[in-house]
Amino acid sequence: MAKVLLRASLVAVSLVWVLAAQTVLAAEVKRYVVEGSRAAELDSCVEPTERMRRMHFEFIKHQRISTVHEGIRGTKYSLAGCVECHISYDGQQPEPINQPDQFCGACHAYAAVDLNCFDCHASVPNPQGLDAEAQAAHRAAGVEKLVQSGRNGEGH
Amino acid sequence: MKRIVYREWRISPQRYWSILGILAAVVGVGALAFGYMEHEGHWVTGMNNSVVWGTPHVFAVFLIISSSGALNIASIGTVFQKPIYKPLGRLSGLLAVALLMGGLLVLVTDLGRPERLIVAMTTYNFSSIFAWNIFLYTGFMAIVIAYLWTMADRQGSAFKRPVGILALVWRLALTTGTGSIFGFIVARQAFDAAILGPMFVAMSFAYGLAVFMLVLMFAFNDDERPIGPVMLRRLKNLLALFVAIVLYFTLIYHLKNLYITENASLETWLLLKGGIYTFLFWIGWVLIGSLVPLGILYHPELSKEPKWVAAACALVIAGGLATMYVVIIGSQAFPIQMFPGRTVLESGFLDGVNGQAAPYWPTLPELLLGLGGVGVALLITAVGVRVLQFLPESLADDVVPPCEETIASAEADPELA
């Protein structure tokens, strides 16, 4: 009997420790939003921060089905949107968002979750500085080349 | 006839571990080749946008169809009630599982995104023959393992026949399915033929039996267990028959293509002007893989020599690989005829300019990956026969159950019996 009690109390103590460690970890969760990105100036993402932290992949996952198969591009969740808003610039050059010191890369490294969206998806807004809608508008207006050449000119 | 006793493979530990070591090294090199191909991307292989399936697929398909062919021996014993084949049933089942494992591993490690294999397991498109095959392969594995149990455990022996019949039907479906992966492709002339299904079944009989016989002879020779002349004669006669059937299907396939004008250019290319493919067809498929083994197996003297029979098995296997190379790669190298009656003068995507075949040359990693699959199959077999009772202690004439041949000759000549 004494043995059983001892074992039970040991388990209880270790459980408490584990929980305590969890709480400490949770308190230490850093803010990974990179200063200087557009997101840094906003109060929250398209959903409250807590919800985004837990659910962002769910949002993008459902989005990928509706976008790829149904052609829906107008909803508030989009990976291109993540990149657009959370990107930060080193001078003129955007920093790829999956780099270990950038928004997606840093948090995924911390949480040790594999991040392979950017095997295929652009990790910087590309062409630079224009979201898809604006690109479409430019093409429709027939000024795309002009805009691009203007941008390319910046480097010279 | 005595009771058949099965015993673990009892070669010396040094010999056993050195065999295992060599096989593990082959598997390891295959794994490295896989890592290299996946890390770098498929540009390090010879495969390209015209020849999309290359050497790994040659090995994979060869192993998969050999797997179902290897099970034949067990089927002949249980389903067709030929007693002389019964002692071979267990090894036949083990080889079937091992070869399938090896083949499937090569197939999935060649995928562009092998880490997404789970997608292939969870998302199905049932109009795809590939998707059916995923079920056929996994089902085959499960059925053969159950079959082995019925053969090895007394409790299971009541189910031996029904499970054996199911395994036979399943393996026919499996090989037809594998053949149909190619045979149902309308896009490419060389594939667009339903005969490929049954032809693959015939090939599986021949290659599976050749692999089975080689493994059996090697294992018995190393452990100094006897294979009697009767057993050897039965097996080699069966192999010769299967090789002849493959040759027959080959003939029909090409006669059909030669008869149809549309396919004349394909045949001229393959039979006369296809370079490596023409060479592999005539020398590999027809000569080494069919005619020479047939010559040996039906030769009155040579066919009695275990060494010559083993050589014939090795030739059938070599010819089988050549056959797979011609069927899988050659058929892709021949340009797709999109514009009948016209010659392509220029193209931005190698559409067979002036009838030229698409380029393909295997690279080392592909070859090593394929050999790795062979290594996996043999490793599983080696471990299996060592730790479990798969091999009969003897296949000498006075041990094996009598077959019709022995009975008939005994009736004709009572003294011999």
Place this chain on the structure above:
Amino acid sequence: MTDKTDRAENEIDAGRRDFIGVAAGMTAAVVAPGVFLHSVAAAPRSEPVNSDVRWGLLVDTAKCVDGCSACVEACNEENGLNLQTPPKGESERKWDTQKAVWIRKVKLQDNQTGRITNLPMMCQHCEHPPCVDVCPTGASFKRADGIVMVDRHLCIGCRYCMMACPYKARSFIHDETSGQLTSVPRGKGCVESCNLCVHRRDYGEESTACVDACAAEGHHAIVFGDLKDPNSAINQQLKEIPSRQIREDLQLNTGVRYSGV
């Protein structure tokens, strides 16, 4: 357009160029709403695509010019295929057989008459696509509006679709990609092909990159449009001139039609 840009780059100094860039951007932002009024759908799409439309192309080979590759270049630029470079240690010649090609020019000669025909080949967007039939995971699929494409999230890179395509329309990505465009994600180990500029479709634009480029060259050999709309330009032309499908014998009912082949 290109000429003008070149001149602009040569003549105007960097500061002024910057100004023009910004100005053009702003003009576009102002002009855009007006432009969208003229297009079919107000961008971007918020309803699922449906089968009321079926996108297709009509190629008039008589107008397709020998030696011109404007459509190919435009496609490469639109979809980021021009960013492909041979991997280190790979010969150009081998890379040519492995790099992705969505649209290509083909030059044919009739064996009997010697007549030369030029045409662009791309995914033919079949109604009954063999690539969709054979795909084990359903990654190769046909959108409700008739566009045949690959869902790269599902593609495992088995390449069976490439075996099954009678038009050799698909490419496998043999190497690591970098610098992809936001509108065209693409990565190593998946299969891809022409998707009729699907991002343009979803933002309600009028045509495809290849069609625009061909028109810009003044050839107007390719027409894009809705095959189901009796009043669309493509339907008007299909009624007027004789056309056919490539490999008609397979009865795949392709969305890309050719005249003069």
